[in-house]
Amino acid sequence: MFIFYVRWTTSRHLRFPKCSHSTSIVKPLNVAFFGSDIFSMHILEHLYKLFANGKSPIKHLEVVTTISTSNTVMHGAEKLKLTTHIWPNTDALLSKSSVQFDIGILASFGQLLPKKLIECFPLGIINVHPSLLPRWRGSSPLIYTIASGDQIGGVSIMDIRPKHFDIGPILMQQSFPLSNNIKMLELLETTANVGCSLLNTVLEDPIKARQNSQEQSSLDVAYAHKLNKHAFYIDWFNQTVEDIERLYRALNDIANLRTSFRQKPVRLKLLTLIHDQNIIDNLNVISSQPGTAIYNRTLECVCIRCKNGWIGFQKIAYRKSMYARDFQNGYISKIDRFIFDSIHNPLFDHIYDRRLPS
Known part of the structure; x- marks a missing residue:
């Protein structure tokens, strides 16, 4: 159970373009929803429940989304039988x-929204x-929140500004x-x-x-950049046990962490933290080189050396998925020193400089 803290902020000197936002809107409201993924779908389902309630603040609801075979909102809107418009063709939404x-x-x-579109909504567009x-x-943001080790998470309702992401004034x-072991899908559902x-209050x-x-502060700005495939790779020389464990919790609900062996991809499954100091001491005697893989029978996992210690995985996918013991018999035992490649992870280029103090 999470304990929520509400932060209310006010500003006396906000300026908005003339005619951008009406002060005479009468509820209930006609709402257009813009979204595409699982987080979006949670919000859309909530708006639909409000819409289906005759006494709610929403009188009419339509959806704008993008074309994609994995588009959660596209399929969800179809099931809810909501009128759906495909981005960027919004002519029907606005004129028809x-x-x-x-x-x-x-x-x-x-998607970046143009000024012309935003100004078509008397109350603007909120995010x-x-x-x-x-x-x-x-x-x-969810992935970076976990991977950076943030101890506090949250949600912001903000005003959309044209041609820029996430810079508008904060409404709420x-x-x-955050718990120390929270995973991405759990954080997604909470947020x-x-x-x-928050939307209930705003609407x-x-x-x-x-x-x-209130306008956003220009201090402490941090960016959660779009992921690429390298964000899933482990840099054994530069990432710590804590870095890898956080990365696992942030990304494993999307896809497995990865490394490579002799330039061939390897997927790492079922992470195991190694707490037994005797096991750690024995591993340190064998090797101190990052990327070194050693099978441990007690833990039944492949232990891999990283920047500051050892971390284990119970399953390895190299050519095919197998348990750690089978990987030991098929590969590690046949090589004098089995060392995974260390691959630079650009995610941490952004995280290290923006990690909050503990």
Whole structure:
């Protein structure tokens, strides 16, 4: 169970373009939702429940999403029988829809919105972002939150600004402590639930929420850059046991961590932390070279040396997936010194300089 802390902020000197945001909108609201992934779908399902409730602040709901075979929102909107528009063709949304939309709600959409589109919504477009902005602006805030070892997570409801991601004024924020073993999907569900709760408050009076908003600080800005395949690789020379364990919790719900052996890819499964000091001492006697792999019968895992110690994996996928004992018999035992390649991980280029003090 998480304990939530609500942070309310106000500003007296906000300026908005003339005619951008109406002060005379009458509820219930006509809403256009922009999203594409699992986090988006959590928010859309909540909005749909509000829409289906006759006494809710939402009178009409339509969806804007992108074309993709794995698009969670596309399939979800079809099941909910919601009118769906494909980005970037929004002409039907703006000119052919049966209603005039009051507000846009965006969650993990991944597309820059033009000024012309934003100004078509009298109450603008707001974004549900799963981090405490300005920390972890960008496309992968949940992953960076875990991989960086943040002890506090949160959600921000912000105003969308054209041609930029995650720079608009904050309407509401809520923070909560993170457990030391939280995984990505668990954090995703928590932030989605918090985001839905914040949306309830904002939609009760979106004009007041905007009047009480505050510009983001220009200090402590951190970016959660889009992932590439190298983000899943382990740099045995430069990453610590703690780095690798956090990376595993951040990414394993998406795909396995990776290394390579003789330039061929290896996937690492079922991470095991090694706490027995006797085992660690024995491993240190054998080797201190990062990347060295040694099978341990007691733990039934392949122990691999990293920057500051040893970390284990119970399953290895090299050509085919196998348990650690089979990997020992098939590969490690046949080589005098089995050493995995150390591959640079660009994710940590951004994390090391932006990690918060403990």
